[in-house]
Amino acid sequence: MSYKDTYHSLKVILTDKTFFIFNPKIGSRFMESLFDKPGVEFQFKNGNFSEVTSQRNGEITATYLKSVMAEWELIVTSKSKKDIVILYRDPLKRFITALTQIYFLEIYHLYQDILFVLIFQVWGLLYLK
Amino acid sequence: MGFTLPQIKNFYQNITLDDKFLAKQDDLKVFDTMCTLLIDAFIKGLTDVPVHSTHFTPHNPLIVQMLISNKIDLNKVKIFNIDDGNNELEDYLEKNEIDISNTGRQPNSSHIKNLIKNYVESSDSYIIPAILSSEVDSFRMLNMLKIQMETK
Numbered sequence: 001m002s003y004k005d006t007y008h009s010l011k012v013i014l015t016d017k018t019f020f021i022f023n024p025k026i027g028s029r030f031m032e033s034l035f036d037k038p039g040v041e042f043q044f045k046n047g048n049f050s051e052v053t054s055q056r057n058g059e060i061t062a063t064y065l066k067s068v069m070a071e072w073e074l075i076v077t078s079k080s081k082k083d084i085v086i087l088y089r090d091p092l093k094r095f096i097t098a099l100t101q102i103y104f105l106e107i108y109h110l111y112q113d114i115l116f117v118l119i120f121q122v123w124g125l126l127y128l129k
Numbered sequence: 130m131g132f133t134l135p136q137i138k139n140f141y142q143n144i145t146l147d148d149k150f151l152a153k154q155d156d157l158k159v160f161d162t163m164c165t166l167l168i169d170a171f172i173k174g175l176t177d178v179p180v181h182s183t184h185f186t187p188h189n190p191l192i193v194q195m196l197i198s199n200k201i202d203l204n205k206v207k208i209f210n211i212d213d214g215n216n217e218l219e220d221y222l223e224k225n226e227i228d229i230s231n232t233g234r235q236p237n238s239s240h241i242k243n244l245i246k247n248y249v250e251s252s253d254s255y256i257i258p259a260i261l262s263s264e265v266d267s268f269r270m271l272n273m274l275k276i277q278m279e280t281k
Contacts, residue, residue: 008187017225021195023188027211027218034222034229044191047198076200084201085221086208088189088271091264093212095257096249099168100242 010049011039014068014082019075022087025098031087040068048076161244168248189267196274208275 011028013020013035022028022039032038040060042049049072074080192208195201209217222229249257258265 008191010188010191015227021192023186026188034227044195047194047200075202075205078202080205082205084206085218086192086195086206087211087218088192088208088268089210089212091189091261091268092249094188094264095261096242096246099245099249 008044009041010044011041012049012068013037013039014064014071018083018085019071019080020085020087025094025101026089027087037064040065042068164241164244165248168245187264189264189271193267193270193274196271203278206278208271208278210272210275 009023011022011024011031013022013031015035020031020039022031028039038060044050049069071080071082075082075084196203196206196208207217207221209221211218219229
């Protein structure tokens with residue numbers, strides 16, 4: 001998956017009073033820790049939630065998924081009594097936070113082929129001049 | 130004096146997100162230079178290499194799309210900018226008697242974060258603005274929508 005063709009998805013946590021909507025690096029760790037369950041990741045197309053894109057290896061039960069979808073149906077028909085709380089943030093801050101987190105987790109694997117070339121360039125610049 | 134390849138390899142493999150570890154390194158400048166080169170390589174390749182992360186998925190445009198779709202009752206909606214320092218989310222949770230005291234989190238390395246922040250803010254690369262343009266436009270729209278919703 002490249003950035004260009006990344007899918008459009010949103011994460012949801014449903015509680016007794018609230019339908020929370022967020023995404024990775026937009027309060028996700030806080031929300032999932034707070035309610036001690038992973039957010040359900042839905043594909044979001046044409047203003048609607050469609051298929052579930054991540055169930056975190058069975059951590060999310062079918063009953064819970066059904067209740068989330070059922071609540072969304074109530075929301076779009078104005079029958080829901082729950083609040084809808086949507087989190088958002090400054091995209092530049094999200095970008096910096098995301099890059100910080102993935103930097104050592106993923107960049108090494110992505111660039112391991114060129115990593116040592118870069119290291120030798122730096123090494124050579126600093127110590128072989 | 131230079132580093133041997135095993136030393137460099139060992140150094141890189143033992144990097145953690147712990148500032149205390151970084152503070153112990155003898156030559157932080159070399160580390161910073163390597164990091165900046167890698168950040169540069171990463172960002173320049175961001176548009177055409179695989180990014181195995183959901184951290185860059187679109188968000189703000191989807192929320193704008195949802196809010197202007199007329200599908201949901203905006204009277205029921207609360208939108209919180211988690212960066213504005215107003216703690217609206219925390220206030221909402223406390224108002225709803227949700228205990229937020231047990232959500233301690235491990236912050237990422239502030240040293241690495243500052244390196245990346247400095248790079249991003251000083252970069253004249255077209256790539257970052259290009260990647261974030263729709264997010265930034267939508268962010269501004271959400272800020273305006275939020276004001277409208279709150280003053281209604």
